[in-house]
Amino acid sequence: MELIINNLSKTYANGVKALQNISLEIPKGMFGLLGPNGAGKSTLMRTIATLQEADKGTITLGNLDVLKQQNEIRKVLGYLPQQFGLYPKISAEVLLNHFAALKGITNKPTRKELVKSLLHKTNLYDVRKQNLNGYSGGMKQRFGIAQALLNNPKLLIVDEPTAGLDPVERNRFYNLLSELGENTIVILSTHIVEDVKELCTNMAIINQGQVLLKGNPLKIIENLEGRVYEKTITKPELESYKNNYQVISERLFLGKPIIHILSDTNPGNGFSPINADLEDVYFSQIFGNTTNLKSII
Structure with missing residues (x-):
């Protein structure tokens, strides 16, 4: 059923x-x-x-x-x-x-x-x-x-x-x-x-x-692998990074922002590649204007 x-x-x-x-x-x-x-x-x-x-x-x-x-x-x-x-x-x-x-x-x-x-x-x-x-x-x-x-x-x-x-x-x-x-x-x-x-x-x-x-969570996450990067920045830099990168999420660690960005190529500039998770998928859809993950079954 x-x-x-x-x-x-x-x-x-x-x-x-x-x-x-x-x-x-x-x-x-x-x-x-x-x-x-x-x-x-x-x-x-x-x-x-x-x-x-x-x-x-x-x-x-x-x-x-x-x-x-x-x-x-x-x-x-x-x-x-x-x-x-x-x-x-x-x-x-x-x-x-x-x-x-x-x-x-x-x-x-x-x-x-x-x-x-x-x-x-x-x-x-x-x-x-x-x-x-x-x-x-x-x-x-x-x-x-x-x-x-x-x-x-x-x-x-x-x-x-x-x-x-x-x-x-x-x-x-x-x-x-x-x-x-x-x-x-x-x-x-x-x-x-x-x-x-x-x-x-x-x-x-x-x-x-x-x-x-829509789709299977694990397969959806796989589609983002190799496209999510992380960097610790200072608070005054945050707006500039938002203007120049596709920032999908941000959080504070010891008072400093850690941002995740979505990029098809390595952005350099101190960013490190990370394993994607479902939270990255979620934020990429809600805030990242991603359009190429429409349905993954």
């Missing part, structure tokens, strides 16, 4: 073109949707999740029309939005049981076993009696995944799931999503490059409502 998006577009009433002819084929497994805030990621996720209409285009999941068969899609969809509310004075076990009942799981023993299984899967069973207001950010995210899995979805959408999590919680979440991706289409929408690098076998970069690049 694949999720196929074809020429999807959405323009809001204020004139913002949130999606511009988006086309993607998303197979079973982990798919990373990478882009900066405001790129159109959440609009695309909400549209796939049947929470808003598109102006034009189609989305199909297997033989289901996502835009026209919304009730059928919701039966096989799990969704963890970027922001979601929880009842703070209710335990995880009670609330998950309540959600299961709302999703039509009426047999009490079946529902009890399902809730128990999901609490184990998300590593929350030992704190199942604890009220949700005592949960950490990562625990709340894992509870969000648990409720999204109640209907054994064929498609799972998670929108910015690791923002604000500490490294330990982020690794736990990575492991959970990786396990889920073995049998489900999982779309991970994020602006954190590390999330995609750690988890996804396929990805797309979008910005200003358009797909800039």
Whole structure:
């Protein structure tokens, strides 16, 4: 089963073109949707999740029309939005049981076993009696995944799931999503490059409502090999380097800027070649005006 998006577009009433002819084929497994805030990621996720209409285009999941068969899609969809509310004075076990009942799981023993299984899967069973207001950010995210899995979805959408999590919680979440991706289409929408690098076998970069690049992360990185160079400079030199080189990223180390540039030939001038990574790919697309990496399958 694949999720196929074809020429999807959405323009809001204020004139913002949130999606511009988006086309993607998303197979079973982990798919990373990478882009900066405001790129159109959440609009695309909400549209796939049947929470808003598109102006034009189609989305199909297997033989289901996502835009026209919304009730059928919701039966096989799990969704963890970027922001979601929880009842703070209710335990995880009670609330998950309540959600299961709302999703039509009426047999009490079946529902009890399902809730128990999901609490184990998300590593929350030992704190199942604890009220949700005592949960950490990562625990709340894992509870969000648990409720999204109640209907054994064929498609799972998670929108910015690791923002604000500490490294330990982020690794736990990575492991959970990786396990889920073995049998489900999982779309991970994020602006954190590390999330995609750690988890996804396929990805797309979008910005200003358009797909800039799509393909396998490792193959995409290979395409940049031998083209990324690094140099430590002084702060007053930064603007000059931006004017004379294709600077794709900059960071500070011991107070001095380290810049990465994209060049088809060795630029000399003290630059050193480095191994490209997914962050270089991302910044080259968002800031480097690169146009020759459109699709690498």
